[in-house]
Each structure stands twice: as structure tokens, then as C-alpha cells.
Amino acid sequence: MxxxxxxxxxxxxxxRVEVLNISPSVSLEAIAFKHVKNFPPAxxxxxxxxxxxxxxGSVLASYLLFDPAYGKELIDLGYKDAMARQGEILNFLQKx
Numbered sequence: 689m690x691x692x693x694x695x696x697x698x699x700x701x702x703x704r705v706e707v708l709n710i711s712p713s714v715s716l717e718a719i720a721f722k723h724v725k726n727f728p729p730a731x732x733x734x735x736x737x738x739x740x741x742x743x744x745g746s747v748l749a750s751y752l753l754f755d756p757a758y759g760k761e762l763i764d765l766g767y768k769d770a771m772a773r774q775g776e777i778l779n780f781l782q783k784x
Contacts (some may be wrong), residue, residue, distance in 0.1 A: 708780040713769050716762070720750035723758040 727735060727749075738748060770777060 706780065706783060708777065710769070710773070710777075712765055713772070714765055716750045719761055719765070720753050720758065723753055723755050723761070724749045726755040726757065727753070 724732070724735065731752075735749060735752075
């Protein structure tokens with residue numbers, strides 16, 4: 689991290705970048721856990737061995753789950769979360 693004096697002095701071409709952190713309001717693990725039953729049987733067998741069929745192990749499942757119902761739930765969550773922060777997002781985009 690650069691010292692504030694260096695940034696303000698103009699001795700660097702670097703500029704401050706504003707950041708807006710957007711995270712899901714619901715754990716993706718929890719959503720994936722609801723949909724692991726939609727894995728094909730062979731995949732469920734492998735996932736069970738890796739511990740991914742349990743609530744706490746569903747992080748792995750969330751990366752491998754390409755089930756349409758899971759995808760739709762993620763899209764719906766993203767839309768709902770974006771609408772809840774609409775003003776903040778628009779304000780951020782207008783600054784850049």
C-alpha cells in the first residue's frame with residue numbers, strides 16, 4: 689500500500705481505485721446443499737466420498753453443480769441482492 693503523501697504528491701502514475709464489494713446475501717454453500725440431490729448417481733457417490741454431500745462440505749458441490757435449478761436460484765439471488773443495493777450500485781457507477 690502506498691503512503692498517502694506519495695499518492696497526493698504526483699510522484700506516481702498510480703491512482704486510487706474505488707471499490708464496491710458485492711457479496712451474496714445467502715451462503716452459496718446453503719443453496720448448493722439444497723441441489724446436490726440433482727447430481728447424477730456416480731457423481732453423488734464420488735462427492736459423498738469427498739464429504740461434499742454434507743452441509744459443511746458443499747463448497748465443492750457449489751463449484752461443480754451445473755443444475756439448471758441451482759443456476760436459476762443463483763440468478764434470482766443476484767437480482768434480488770442487486771435490487772436491494774440498487775442506489776448504492778448506481779451511485780458507485782456514476783462516480784467512475
